[in-house]
Amino acid sequence: MKSLLAAALLASVAIVAPAVAQNATAPAAPSLPPPRPKLIVAISVDQFSADLFAQYRNRYTDGLARLQQGVVFPSGYQSHAATETCPGHSTILTGMRPAHTGIIANTWLDQRAGRPDKLIYCAEDESVAGTDHDKNYAPSDLHLRVPTLGDMMKRADPKARVVSVAGKDRAAIMMGGHNTDQMWFWANDRFVTLPSRGNAPVPAVVARANDAVGKLLAAPQPALPLPGYCKGLAQPITVGGQTMGAGRFERAAGDRKSFRASPALDGAVFALAAGLIQDMKLGQGPSTDLIAIGASATDYVGHALGTQGSEMCIQMAQLDQTIGAFLGQLDRWGIDYEVMLTADHGAHDMTERQQQRAMPMEEHASATNAAKIVGAAIGRDLGIAGPVLIGPESDVYVADSVPPARRAQVLAEAKRRYLALPQVAAAFTREEIAASRFATTPPESWTLLERARASYDPERSGDLMVLLKPRVTTIVAPGPFYVETHGSPWDYDRRVPVMFWRKGMAGFEQPLSVETVDITPTLAATIGLPVSGLDGRCLDLDPSAADTCPQ
Numbered sequence: 001m002k003s004l005l006a007a008a009l010l011a012s013v014a015i016v017a018p019a020v021a022q023n024a025t026a027p028a029a030p031s032l033p034p035p036r037p038k039l040i041v042a043i044s045v046d047q048f049s050a051d052l053f054a055q056y057r058n059r060y061t062d063g064l065a066r067l068q069q070g071v072v073f074p075s076g077y078q079s080h081a082a083t084e085t086c087p088g089h090s091t092i093l094t095g096m097r098p099a100h101t102g103i104i105a106n107t108w109l110d111q112r113a114g115r116p117d118k119l120i121y122c123a124e125d126e127s128v129a130g131t132d133h134d135k136n137y138a139p140s141d142l143h144l145r146v147p148t149l150g151d152m153m154k155r156a157d158p159k160a161r162v163v164s165v166a167g168k169d170r171a172a173i174m175m176g177g178h179n180t181d182q183m184w185f186w187a188n189d190r191f192v193t194l195p196s197r198g199n200a201p202v203p204a205v206v207a208r209a210n211d212a213v214g215k216l217l218a219a220p221q222p223a224l225p226l227p228g229y230c231k232g233l234a235q236p237i238t239v240g241g242q243t244m245g246a247g248r249f250e251r252a253a254g255d256r257k258s259f260r261a262s263p264a265l266d267g268a269v270f271a272l273a274a275g276l277i278q279d280m281k282l283g284q285g286p287s288t289d290l291i292a293i294g295a296s297a298t299d300y301v302g303h304a305l306g307t308q309g310s311e312m313c314i315q316m317a318q319l320d321q322t323i324g325a326f327l328g329q330l331d332r333w334g335i336d337y338e339v340m341l342t343a344d345h346g347a348h349d350m351t352e353r354q355q356q357r358a359m360p361m362e363e364h365a366s367a368t369n370a371a372k373i374v375g376a377a378i379g380r381d382l383g384i385a386g387p388v389l390i391g392p393e394s395d396v397y398v399a400d401s402v403p404p405a406r407r408a409q410v411l412a413e414a415k416r417r418y419l420a421l422p423q424v425a426a427a428f429t430r431e432e433i434a435a436s437r438f439a440t441t442p443p444e445s446w447t448l449l450e451r452a453r454a455s456y457d458p459e460r461s462g463d464l465m466v467l468l469k470p471r472v473t474t475i476v477a478p479g480p481f482y483v484e485t486h487g488s489p490w491d492y493d494r495r496v497p498v499m500f501w502r503k504g505m506a507g508f509e510q511p512l513s514v515e516t517v518d519i520t521p522t523l524a525a526t527i528g529l530p531v532s533g534l535d536g537r538c539l540d541l542d543p544s545a546a547d548t549c550p551q
Helices: 006-014 018-025 050-056 063-067 085-092 149-156 169-176 204-218 228-233 256-260 263-280 297-305 310-332 351-356 371-382 404-420 430-435 448-453 516-526
Strands: 039-045 071-077 107-109 119-121 162-166 182-187 190-192 237-239 242-244 289-295 337-342 395-398 424-429 464-468 495-502
Touching: 039 085, 039 169, 039 310, 039 516, 050 071, 050 310, 050 495, 063 310, 063 337, 063 495, 071 516, 085 169, 085 516, 107 395, 149 162, 149 289, 149 516, 162 169, 162 263, 169 182, 169 289, 182 263, 190 204, 204 256, 204 263, 228 310, 237 351, 256 263, 263 289, 263 297, 263 310, 297 310, 310 337, 337 516, 371 395, 371 404, 395 404, 404 424, 404 464, 424 430, 424 448, 430 448, 430 464, 448 464, 495 516
Parallel strands: 039 289, 039 337, 162 182, 162 289
Antiparallel strands: 071 495, 107 119, 182 190, 237 242, 337 495, 395 464, 424 464
């Protein structure tokens, strides 16, 4: 099956001048690759769980099939508790867990913030006047406390170029880091960059990409082909007032939200990445370069349509073809590159379809779990006026309005009440988490407290971390574009694949667990970059060679 956008956009965006393409592919490939690749391609597929990878790995025929010929770790772990997009992406190219990256969630609460709701988006600069955490924020790398691999590379060699392209700003920022040469992400129906770079001229390749995607958005999208192996999954189900499960990504002209939750978004991202590689001649200079690519469509498809219908099946087939077309272009340009692919978190299917398919214990979260409701009950019983508990998702904060002398009493009562709720598995105070040690055992064996510790930042985390039981989704009531989610401390949200591929690499598969924080020290060893003090460890990709992972 032909990829939706790979052929069209790679032709219109990447191959902009026949002479350039011809010159780029003219040199014969060397018989033996040099010891260090000239380009690192780091790919994150948002919400690409280890379970989803296992389900489709024998169906891939192109790009993802190629990567399986390299080194495969099918049980990689985003080992922390808060398995969301921003924390997950912050681990991939830093080698550090959220407790050290400072990215504890997509959104956290800062009661000192000068905005009404006090919420902070992980990839914003809240000091910019007139902004909010939701629709009107200023994208920024401000909250990422540590350097990325690209930052380390440029510090060691200023000639190294670092580029980051993604379907989400938080993916581009958390993988690209603080010192990228180019950073572009999808927002407001086009590729944009950080506001701090707003005065810089838009590269011609980005303008061409936006023009090409604009034309696609303006036209209707017919149904995509349905692979034969997807037909058994094409079963309609009605959730949140909408029917899904048998769709094929038909899209009306101008339907921009559906474009985002479709394979088309990944096609646009990879096309722009290829265009930037060509225009900047990445991988052709004196130093090793890096491009980070955030493929976000799988996450949007999962949230909007679930993981077990025809839609995700088509998405997996299209992603395979899109990655294959992208890698094939790099081959034609004669670039010596190494690919790493992983994910920021996992997920599992929507509650309603799970209940139909032998998982009756699946359930939506009760509204009674909300901090506002629990806090109101505590306030009534203890005679405390005003808000008592506030906060999004699992991080619960004691409101600053609570008298200092009563904070310990409120926190103890909050923990007691949460543990009495039928859907709650654990509730840890910040003191309990801070007093615990970081785990040193394989990630699948970590206790809930150890998973919480890996997510805890003393300046940003709540006063109480509340973790729901397995198979309880945080969605209280599903609605349009939101029928499935992730974020739990359970392995279906923590486990992701990790793969490395390079031409000539002797492939193998290691079924035992690794962590996504192991990726950065492994890539650093590949290019001879000394690193230290990271949470991750170097993975030996070539056991037959000496000193692949220097001590």
